[in-house]
Amino acid sequence: MKPQIERIVHWLLSGLELQSTVFHVGQYCGRWQASTSDKGLASFHVVLHGHCWFKRPDTGECTRLEAGDTVFLLRDVPHVLSPDAEMPAADAPIQRIGTMTPLTASTVVGTGLACGFFAFDAMPGELLLSMLPDTLIVRSSSPSSESARAVFDLIRAEALRDSETPSALIARLTELLFFYALREIAERDDTAAGLWSLLKGSEFSSLVEAIIAEPGHAWSTDAMAAHAHMSRARFFKRFVEACGQPPAQFLTLIRMKMAAGMLREGVSISRAAERVGYQSESAFAQAFKRVTGAQPGALRRMPSSSLVH
Known part of the structure; x- marks a missing residue:
């Protein structure tokens, strides 16, 4: 690997x-x-x-x-x-x-x-x-x-x-x-669509690593396409083919995983939101609830095992 x-x-x-x-x-x-x-x-x-x-x-x-x-x-x-x-x-x-x-x-x-x-x-x-x-x-x-x-x-x-x-x-x-x-x-070389297949392409693995390193960056579709050295249309098409979901949805999932880790460590909701690219705490809370099924405040109060479903 x-x-x-x-x-x-x-x-x-x-x-x-x-x-x-x-x-x-x-x-x-x-x-x-x-x-x-x-x-x-x-x-x-x-x-x-x-x-x-x-x-x-x-x-x-x-x-x-x-x-x-x-x-x-x-x-x-x-x-x-x-x-x-x-x-x-x-x-x-x-x-x-x-x-x-x-x-x-x-x-x-x-x-x-x-x-x-x-x-x-x-x-x-x-x-x-x-x-x-x-x-x-x-x-x-x-x-x-x-x-x-x-x-x-x-x-x-x-x-x-x-x-x-x-x-x-x-x-x-x-x-x-x-x-x-x-x-x-x-x-494996026969990996189905998803994160694993996304990583097979050097242009995409570099992008994923960059998003993880700087989740708060303004990662618009245009910005992601530029990082991958592709036109917006070509990038969007190839990304969906490889990952099985649009770039913006993938970006949100990555950001919410990182935010969940921050919240468990005691980082405030406003600070976690800012660090993953959200200027509005309410917009962050909506995205977090949509992805995880829990409010950010609940995650800070609960042990992780109580969120298993």
């Missing part, structure tokens, strides 16, 4: 709070179907042993997962995991089939899974979610996943502990695995 891109990725991940809970840990054999759909939550599935197929009836996606692979669903989307590649009908209700049995080192059968849910801190979680696909898959076979494989080994060791209640460490380790997933996406 280029140093410039790495600095931006580290900045984006700084302050990101992810809270995971384990739904169940065990193994399936025979005919089975698992899902975390229809809960209104982001979720994950870690394949502890064996293999299975991850299927999304709404998109037709059907992907084989091997031991060590993890799929993160950043939004509540219809999906199933099963031992075969047969795709359920798009209009069929999502149902769990089969019985999950306890996972033990002495009896390993079928497919072992650790499944659960997670939620982001409202900011910068919203910034991330707006720029990422619905699903992220961490492949244990990926050359860049050596560190992620070490985390998976720890997850599996915790899953094999002789306990009726899943180890709380599985959730914490899964959170760590998610960070590796984000870093891997930033390094």
Whole structure:
């Protein structure tokens, strides 16, 4: 990863709070179907042993997962995991089939899974979610996943502990695995539209770094186009193609992430507004509420965990 891109990725991940809970840990054999759909939550599935197929009836996606692979669903989307590649009908209700049995080192059968849910801190979680696909898959076979494989080994060791209640460490380790997933996406060449693909172009990564360095600068679309050495029309078109959203909307997201960090550190609302380019405190408050769902004053009073949704 280029140093410039790495600095931006580290900045984006700084302050990101992810809270995971384990739904169940065990193994399936025979005919089975698992899902975390229809809960209104982001979720994950870690394949502890064996293999299975991850299927999304709404998109037709059907992907084989091997031991060590993890799929993160950043939004509540219809999906199933099963031992075969047969795709359920798009209009069929999502149902769990089969019985999950306890996972033990002495009896390993079928497919072992650790499944659960997670939620982001409202900011910068919203910034991330707006720029990422619905699903992220961490492949244990990926050359860049050596560190992620070490985390998976720890997850599996915790899953094999002789306990009726899943180890709380599985959730914490899964959170760590998610960070590796984000870093891997930033390094991939087939990244979908969003911040990661935006960083692939040197003209855009330089612009993003400049915005982060000087969020209070008068970053009009014309100013951003000039920084990228493009005409306004060409810049706007290429930016939307790469990022999936207009430059002004992206700028607001970046500014609100920075403002959220300032407010948590005790910076006054008026000072935070000024530092991210707002002369009017009321205009800043409106933008902040629109992006984060919370008033700036509430963010200064609340611990960050109370804003997870």
